[in-house]
Amino acid sequence: MAKKQFKAESKRLLDLMIHSIYTNQEIFLRELISNASDAMDKLCYLSLTNDKVSVNREELAIRIIPNKENNTLTVSDNGIGMDQKALEDNLGVIARSGSLQFKNDMSETEIKPEDIDIIGQFGVGFYSAFMVSESVAVITKPYGSDIAYKWESTGADGYTITECEKDTVGTDIIMTLKKDTEDENYSRFLNDYTLRNLVKKYSDYIRYPIKMDVEKSRPVENKDKDDEPKYETYIENETLNDMVPIWHKQKSEVTDEQYNQFYKDKFFDYEDPIKTIHISTEGVISYEALLFIPSKTPYNYFTKEYEKGLQLYSSGVLIMDKCSDLIPEHFRFVRGVVDSQDLSLNISREMLQQNRQLQVIASSIEKKIKRELSKMLENDREKYQEFFKHFGIQLKYGVVSEYGAHKDNLKDLLLFYSSTEQKPVTLAEYISRMKEEQKYIYYACGETITKIDHLPQTEAIKDKDYEILYLTDEVDDFVMNILHEVEGKELKSVNSDDVVDKEDREAAQEQTKENKDLFDFMKESLAGKVKEVRISEKLKSHPVCLSSEGNISLEMEKYFAQMQSDQHMKAERVLELNAQHPIFNMLKDAYENDKERANKISEMLYNQAMLIAGFSVEDPTAYTDLLCELLSK
Template identity: 35%
Template sequence: MAKQQFQTEVGQLLYLMTHSLYSNKEIFIRELVSNSSDAIDKLKYLTLTDESLKSLEWTPQISISFDKDDKSLTIVDNGIGMDETDLINNIGTIAKSGTKSFVEKLTGDAKKDSNLIGQFGVGFYSVFMVADYVDVITKKAGSEQAYKWSSDGRGEFEIKPVTKESQGTVIYIKLKDDEVEDFASKHRIETIIKKYSNHIAYPIFLNYKEEVENEETKEKTLESKKEQINAATALWTLPKSKVKPEEYNEFYKSISHDSSDPLLHVHTKAEGVNNYTTLFYVPQKAPFDMYRVDYQSGVKLYVKRVFITDDDKELLPTYLRFVRGIIDSEDLPLNVSREILQENRILANIKQSSVKKLLGEFKKLSEDKEKYEKFYKEFGRALKEGAYQDFTNKEAILELLRYKSTKVEGMTSFAEYKDRASTEQKAIYYIVGENEKILRSSPLLESYKKADIEVLILDDKEIDDIITPAFGAYQEWQFKDITSCEAPSTEQSEEEKKEIEEKYKSIVEKIKSNLGDAVKDVKVTNRLSDSPSCVVKDGNDPMASMAHMFRAMGQEMPESAPILEINPEHDIIKKLNGCADDSLIADISWLLLDNAKISEGIEIKDPIGFAKRLNSVMAKVF
């Protein structure tokens, strides 16, 4: 069969592998053994549920052998195997969005990219760090035809039909000359397996030859040996007291293909109405595909230690898609289908309990501010989604959220905000935008600073603008966006307010007339102290709430015209109030609007007109 080109992204990845400075090359064995374990998992499930495979006689196992003279290492499993389509999809192209995201982050700088490899883990492709070429000989369970996939990792691969008696996969690795001593070694392979794959649930055998001396003749001969080199016990089934921290860490790396230790793990055994075990991990870094629609689930479902699925996104809510781990139920039927899973009461109970357990662990983690800051930097955005999506656990999730503030350095919680507030205050005030610096200098904050009221700075507009209005309240304190709510009350009486409004009534009408449809209204305000004007949203405008809904659905909607508020205590407004030059009033009306928008990080529609008016006004000054 003719040679085929790798998909572009795979080619980039393989180039990086073969030219990598990555020091931890031994992880390729972990990755291949983990793939073998997954293949056995899948076949084991099918032998229990697929009538055509129930009669298959087999003993699940993985075996490793090496040949120093041949400069080779071979890993064999008797799992589900692959057909030609599987080979192309699994090795020739990148089907997994996370891998593609990884490739998109490559910089071309070998050292930086090597660090990325360590963060991400790249499965099968890691073998090309040590291989001159690789042959994959495989036969899919239930198929007659076997295939051989071959590549030197330099841009092409070849697939051809071959003969193979049983199902499963053989990976033959021709080692680079300088890798033979390191990886064609009994002691080295045994050490790597015990370090990374000791708790793979199937036996891993090492086949090797050992020199044996005959006691009588004293002649030395090579004898073939076969030795199991892993514990082959599903780690999650062991009591927590029997599992060492390093064992938890290595098991995480095995199931997640991450090379870093997890940030935390949560191991739970539940007995009672539902009997199940869960072992969840939180990575140190957010998965590369976390914000892609086609993200991969990181949780595997087992029933009585039998693997069921690893791509069901219903096992945990979507906002916890960064969690990796295992759910093992004693009560679900082995032949449970995907459709049944989505509506299964037992699984729903496990899911609900798991969410509460995880949120509780996150709460405990928040007591360590330094560690929680790292966690929140990676996963805070997902938790915000949870406060929006998960009504049942909304209060618990709100406890976990952190925001910047006008009162304190770093991040703060809603509980801390409440503790700092005066006894009269009954709301949590916030301002939303894209740029923290612009938000902190917004004219809208002036009255809050004057009244000594803390305002939270929400500078992730893309998500904050959609979800925060949906929070409703935290412990009976309403959330209030300062761009649409009334300013803090002042000592000004109603009579004084009416007097000021009457005094500036004429100029307000002229400004409103000049601006036309560009504004919804023009008002005098007491919310400003240093700035001449600001723009606010009409909190009662139904279009404002509709805009939130449309953005939540990923659709654009025309923004409502803002309300322009002017500061009657500012010199510009005082002088404008007595001005008789209509053209000057017109220019300044637009400058007040555009300047207010710029101060709040809002793009002005006519920058050329803004510049012309500014020049005109400056010319009149002289």
């Protein structure tokens, strides 16, 4: 029996198959199961065009047979089988797909190739078996023939084909696994637990049952009447896959409990999702998706270990466990699966060839997520507020990212605490309550709602009975700067000079000029800690506050400090004083009569303004000593 050589430079291609094209050894089982599924599909399609071909679909199955004694793993099907020519054409020529040829052949019938849902395209999946095998034998008997054939190969040195005995139609692929080494554990592929997990991971939704004899144990009667429980082992022919994906079912056929259980089993969560989104779309690119919004942030959500992405399937076969291109960063908390028959896969089926297809699906998914969140906001406010408590900051970072490219898509989903409503509100709700003479949407930033409510800068706004948005997230100030305006209403910080009337501003400017010498003295005393000292037009009852000039606000400075980057970005600080407060008269008197005391009062006022603004003072002990000294005199 002469050994035949592979065609089409197959030695080199087979070497690439084993070492380069596939990046994960465990993929081989997915490929062989997919090929077995294709073989049964072909038999079913053939029965549609040939009255002489009879198929009992209930008997079609894929079987996995691990044999630890012989160190072999067999994947068996009762599909269409192959004759000698098909063996030579399909297994003797690498990168020639029998499934693809079958599709083309069927074009001569009434069935269109695009209507034939067969997974294989490239004719390379079979050879992934050599990643884990020393040798591979294929025993096959084609439908309608009494002759069976055996194809054998140890790899790139060629193959043999001989006639053999086989009782049933179909194909058995028998892999003699490589010996274990220090670096590789091939024998794990004979373990029931490993095989079950690989089927669940990659081939759970193959439409035919994938069966395996599994050794199990069960309790038996303890005839000895001692305390030790007795068990017996038995073999059960177990079906490893679910076959019909839950996302293929009609929404009316699936209960909330089934959705929730699928989510918890699939994504290892203990709690039900706060929202389930079931999508079935037909168009330029058809796809189905089942998406979930978790009820809480995953434990590693804000760490580098967390990976965004949706599971991507092609005709029920897992292609990527986390396809990040399917979900935008601002919706990275969404988990789920996407299944499409229209994807153009690369030769290993591990990656995609055309980003355009993914982009179409991703764009559709983003719109549907936005629509469902908007519905939740409108129809179930309590649930939405619970969602926003966990993932609202992600939406805010989405507004800021990419220079505000997504702000218009996300602004309607944002919630901010209202000073008047005393609960989270949307920007649209704020605008609907604005007074007729009110020009701006006012906001204030701080560590907590209570601290913000006590900020001196809020007094001027409150006196006019205007609503203020209280912002406590570190990214909020950036969000407001990126949004800039909503529905023609400009967003203004309470620190802005524009929040007061023109008359008050002009009066404050005049008083600042009158006290220029005092303020120059204070700037010098504070040794460059502030850019400017001036009379405040915003303060009413409080003596002092800290504001900023330029593009960097005080809240931005805090944010950059938390980032611990090399860039020490600081705001240009302005110390604002209340000319109507008694402490200001004390300061003026000290400046005229006791410069040293004026210097100490300046230091005290600056530290007070720092504390009010949420900064820590450089030397708390020195500050308290200074305060006690001033109070004692």
